[in-house]
Amino acid sequence: MFxxxxxxxxxxxxxxxxxxxxxxxxxxxxxxxxxxxxxHEKALQYxxxxxxxxxxxxxxxxxxxxxxxxxxxxILLTNGAKEGIFILSEVFSNxxxxxxxxxxxISTMKYKGINVYPIPWDNEGPRIDLLEKIVKxxxxxxxxxxxxNNPMGRVMSMERRKQLLELASQFDxxxxxxxxxxxxxxxxxxxxxxxxxxxxxxVIYISSxxxxxxxxxxxxxxxxxxxxxxxxxxxxxxxxxxxLDQFIVGEILKRELIDNIxxxxxxxxxxxxxxxxxxxxxxxxxxxxxxxPQGGFFMLCENSKLDSLLLLKEANRRGVKxxxxxxxxxxxxxxxxxxxxxxxxxxxxxxxxxxxELLRQEVSL
Amino acid sequence: MFxxxxxxxxxxxxxxxxxxxxxxxxxxxxxxxxxxxxxHEKALQYxxxxxxxxxxxxxxxxxxxxxxxxxxxxILLTNGAKEGIFILSEVFSNxxxxxxxxxxxISTMKYKGINVYPIPWDNEGPRIDLLEKIVKxxxxxxxxxxxxNNPMGRVMSMERRKQLLELASQFDxxxxxxxxxxxxxxxxxxxxxxxxxxxxxxVIYISSxxxxxxxxxxxxxxxxxxxxxxxxxxxxxxxxxxxLDQFIVGEILKRELIDNIxxxxxxxxxxxxxxxxxxxxxxxxxxxxxxxPQGGFFMLCENSKLDSLLLLKEANRRGVKxxxxxxxxxxxxxxxxxxxxxxxxxxxxxxxxxxxELLRQEVSL
Numbered sequence: 001m002f003x004x005x006x007x008x009x010x011x012x013x014x015x016x017x018x019x020x021x022x023x024x025x026x027x028x029x030x031x032x033x034x035x036x037x038x039x040h041e042k043a044l045q046y047x048x049x050x051x052x053x054x055x056x057x058x059x060x061x062x063x064x065x066x067x068x069x070x071x072x073x074x075i076l077l078t079n080g081a082k083e084g085i086f087i088l089s090e091v092f093s094n095x096x097x098x099x100x101x102x103x104x105x106i107s108t109m110k111y112k113g114i115n116v117y118p119i120p121w122d123n124e125g126p127r128i129d130l131l132e133k134i135v136k137x138x139x140x141x142x143x144x145x146x147x148x149n150n151p152m153g154r155v156m157s158m159e160r161r162k163q164l165l166e167l168a169s170q171f172d173x174x175x176x177x178x179x180x181x182x183x184x185x186x187x188x189x190x191x192x193x194x195x196x197x198x199x200x201x202x203v204i205y206i207s208s209x210x211x212x213x214x215x216x217x218x219x220x221x222x223x224x225x226x227x228x229x230x231x232x233x234x235x236x237x238x239x240x241x242x243x244l245d246q247f248i249v250g251e252i253l254k255r256e257l258i259d260n261i262x263x264x265x266x267x268x269x270x271x272x273x274x275x276x277x278x279x280x281x282x283x284x285x286x287x288x289x290x291x292x293p294q295g296g297f298f299m300l301c302e303n304s305k306l307d308s309l310l311l312l313k314e315a316n317r318r319g320v321k322x323x324x325x326x327x328x329x330x331x332x333x334x335x336x337x338x339x340x341x342x343x344x345x346x347x348x349x350x351x352x353x354x355x356x357e358l359l360r361q362e363v364s365l
Numbered sequence: 366m367f368x369x370x371x372x373x374x375x376x377x378x379x380x381x382x383x384x385x386x387x388x389x390x391x392x393x394x395x396x397x398x399x400x401x402x403x404x405h406e407k408a409l410q411y412x413x414x415x416x417x418x419x420x421x422x423x424x425x426x427x428x429x430x431x432x433x434x435x436x437x438x439x440i441l442l443t444n445g446a447k448e449g450i451f452i453l454s455e456v457f458s459n460x461x462x463x464x465x466x467x468x469x470x471i472s473t474m475k476y477k478g479i480n481v482y483p484i485p486w487d488n489e490g491p492r493i494d495l496l497e498k499i500v501k502x503x504x505x506x507x508x509x510x511x512x513x514n515n516p517m518g519r520v521m522s523m524e525r526r527k528q529l530l531e532l533a534s535q536f537d538x539x540x541x542x543x544x545x546x547x548x549x550x551x552x553x554x555x556x557x558x559x560x561x562x563x564x565x566x567x568v569i570y571i572s573s574x575x576x577x578x579x580x581x582x583x584x585x586x587x588x589x590x591x592x593x594x595x596x597x598x599x600x601x602x603x604x605x606x607x608x609l610d611q612f613i614v615g616e617i618l619k620r621e622l623i624d625n626i627x628x629x630x631x632x633x634x635x636x637x638x639x640x641x642x643x644x645x646x647x648x649x650x651x652x653x654x655x656x657x658p659q660g661g662f663f664m665l666c667e668n669s670k671l672d673s674l675l676l677l678k679e680a681n682r683r684g685v686k687x688x689x690x691x692x693x694x695x696x697x698x699x700x701x702x703x704x705x706x707x708x709x710x711x712x713x714x715x716x717x718x719x720x721x722e723l724l725r726q727e728v729s730l
Contacts, residue, residue, distance in 0.1 A: 242609075244607075
């Protein structure tokens with residue numbers, strides 16, 4: 001009855017929020033000053049819908065780090081990767097998607113009333129055998145995938161990437177590769193993007209600098225050989241992304257600060273991942289199974305007896321936040337699961353301990 | 366035959382581009398430094414879809430300058446006013462619009478396949494008698510208006526604003542007031558927004574800082590008593606506008622730099638308007654009639670014998686750019702008209718002289 005008087009410490013396992021220590025804000029201060037002093041008219045004026053050419057050029061060079069090269073003419077800047085998804089959803093039909101997957105993709109599909117066929121993962125990636133079955137039965141145009149899976153943290157194998165692309169070629173569909181966590185693989189070097197295998201313009205590559213530089217600077221992009229129609233849609237939605245943000249990100253790339261940022265962040269997120277994995281071993285009942293995050297910001301935990309919405313309610317009262325598993329499925333699945341993010345929070349062990357206590361009560365019901 | 370060897374000077378009467386001398390870029394350098402030093406985590410991190418609360422609070426106070434007050438809870442930040450229009454277009458039906466009007470509104474309606482009933486202006490504003498006729502015949506839900514009209518530069522009278530609101534109340538439709546040029550009235554103080562007369566939440570107010578502070582910083586907004594649904598749509602499209610841009614604009618407002626900017630800009634644009642009006646008197650044939658811009662960035666010129674696309678082609682060869690009149694009409698009108706912007710260009714007399722020469726050739730055909 002005195003619950004309201006507790007000082008509740010907030011522990012956030014909620015969203016894919018970057019650790020703020022990865023923000024090079026001092027460099028950004030200096031860069032903003034430099035950009036405004038050297039480009040003050042261009043940085044504050046309207047810019048082309050597709051994005052400022054010199055910034056797209058820097059992004060084009062940046063893509064080589066993901067294993068492929070594509071000219072700046074084929075890059076469209078978007079307000080985060082989420083806007084890239086929204087732009088694509090304006091032309092979508094006959095969509096298949098991995099499942100579980102990024103809740104922002106699911107929510108855009110639901111908002112648009114677009115029917116999506118879900119394909120589950122095994123340890124290697126989305127199950128190609130099931131995808132093949134669907135593409136043989138139906139006329140499929142798009143397949144959505146997060147190769148470093150959100151919410152599970154599994155990483156699609158190279159072999160599976162090849163198989164997926166072969167299938168796309170055989171059955172003439174496009175792959176939407178959402179690669180925002182592409183650099184964040186922790187126990188081995190990151191695999192090159194699926195796009196790096198693409199010789200036919202089959203992969204529409206979506207990414208952003210939200211998880212690398214800053215999500216407050218809204219610089220995402222779509223890279224694809226047929227970009228014109230998407231540029232027109234971008235223009236209809238909001239003309240362009242912030243000119244100043246474009247120049248800031250472009251200058252960070254130009255000064256080659258990005259490798260240091262990514263290297264620092266990878267070490268940090270690996271450490272946080274390890275703390276979460278270790279804490280779960282220590283505090284969670286064995287009946288709750290969690291994915292092992294090879295990459296990304298998240299893991300997905302599950303117990304069939306669990307009601308994750310009830311768990312969330314209890315957890316919130318103790319100050320712990322996470323996202324219930326239902327968010328990552330198109331249909332009624334995921335009730336017994338929940339996603340934990342280890343990217344932002346520093347009190348990981350404390351939060352997992354609290355969740356462990358609640359899980360022991362819940363699961364034993 | 367030596368046309369290609371001329372050095373063609375570019376003269377831009379094209380878009381609603383602010384004069385870059387209105388950008389307070391030195392203050393923006395200092396403010397960005399201050400913002401990043403005091404708020405570096407928040408300015409670079411994710412922000413709420415509706416917008417950062419303290420920034421919305423500053424905008425709420427700013428609205429008093431337009432004659433009304435609305436709590437920050439009822440403000441949604443958008444990527445420019447254009448995104449505000451796109452968000453509204455997601456819920457639109459039964460739309461009536463002034464005509465001629467902002468080409469960005471027309472193009473979004475066409476993109477969405479939304480049928481729009483056009484209402485012409487007289488000198489006072491959109492013709493209420495014709496609007497009344499339509500709303501009596503059809504079930505109308507929205508009426509779109511730019512009270513400082515783009516492309517004509519006419520300003521809707523106070524009496525007409527009242528009549529419009531009364532009609533909306535009587536026939537239960539909403540007014541979309543696109544007020545981005547609201548401050549830019551040159552021969553008298555700006556009239557308060559239509560929203561200032563609104564007691565029933567009938568006016569959905571759209572504006573932005575693109576024409577006042579900077580269009581490169583993408584900070585527009587919608588102000589309305591029922592904002593929740595629009596916040597959800599904003600979240601689906603791209604989560605949020607740039608956090609850094611939000612803080613920069615918020616801080617400019619907080620430091621009360623805005624009155625000085627607007628006062629400087631009004632004097633500047635009035636002077637440019639006067640130069641354009643004077644040059645037209647001097648160089649255009651009398652058979653070409655141009656609106657007198659009481660406000661805004663533009664005027665619309667017309668001659669029924671004219672083919673404005675042909676004129677544009679000729680003008681482009683001489684380095685002069687403008688927008689043909691067809692862009693400002695829903696149907697096949699506007700062929701004999703063209704819009705001239707006086708906001709950006711400094712070589713106004715030179716450009717008008719060139720157009721005058723071409724017009725004498727064209728119109729005499």
